[in-house]
Amino acid sequence: xxxxxxxxxxxxxxxxxxxxxxxxxxxxxxxxxxxxxxxxxxxxxxxxxxxxxxxxxxxxxxxxxxxxxxxxxxxxxxxxxxxxxxxxxxxxxxxxxxxxxxxxxxxxxxxxxxxxxxxxxxxxxxxxxxxxxxxx
Numbered sequence: 001x002x003x004x005x006x007x008x009x010x011x012x013x014x015x016x017x018x019x020x021x022x023x024x025x026x027x028x029x030x031x032x033x034x035x036x037x038x039x040x041x042x043x044x045x046x047x048x049x050x051x052x053x054x055x056x057x058x059x060x061x062x063x064x065x066x067x068x069x070x071x072x073x074x075x076x077x078x079x080x081x082x083x084x085x086x087x088x089x090x091x092x093x094x095x096x097x098x099x100x101x102x103x104x105x106x107x108x109x110x111x112x113x114x115x116x117x118x119x120x121x122x123x124x125x126x127x128x129x130x131x132x133x134x135x136x
Contacts, residue, residue, distance in 0.1 A: 039081030046091050047074045047099075063097035063116065073099045073114050076136070088112075112136070 051070040065073075073091075080087070088101035097116035102109065109125040124132040 035084050035086055036081050038087035039077055039085075042087060042091050042101075043074055043077050043081070047077060050093070062093075062095045065093055065097050065099050065114070065116070068118065069097065069099060069114050069116065072118070072120060073101075076112065076114075076120070077101075 047070055050065060051067055051074070086103070088103045090102050091099065092102070093099055094113070094116065099114040101112040104110075107127050111123045111125070113121045113123065115121065120136040122132075122134045122136055123130060
């Protein structure tokens with residue numbers, strides 16, 4: 001199971017997934033259900049399906065994520081769902097067998113990478129410039 005320290009959980013809630021665009025809200029019952037539902041969709045539609053048959057993701061020269069990487073992504077997605085963190089804008093697989101959760105707002109992008117070697121890392125970009133990086 002993925003162990004996320006308190007400071008990492010705070011980073012997830014505050015900065016990992018880039019702040020919501022102005023006019024959006026993550027407070028209140030409506031946003032509560034919306035965030036939870038979006039995370040649950042990611043868990044069910046993407047991650048669990050990928051875990052059932054990782055080979056369905058195999059392309060020429062592209063490694064599918066291992067079941068362990070998929071499990072780590074599910075564990076973190078479940079934690080984010082339960083903390084009511086705004087969901088990523090997209091979830092995609094890395095060509096080397098990893099998974100990325102990505103959220104963008106304006107010129108800022110937050111990405112959680114589940115690398116093929118089992119490490120998990122958060123990165124924050126301003127445009128194309130990496131401004132912050134933190135292992136989770």
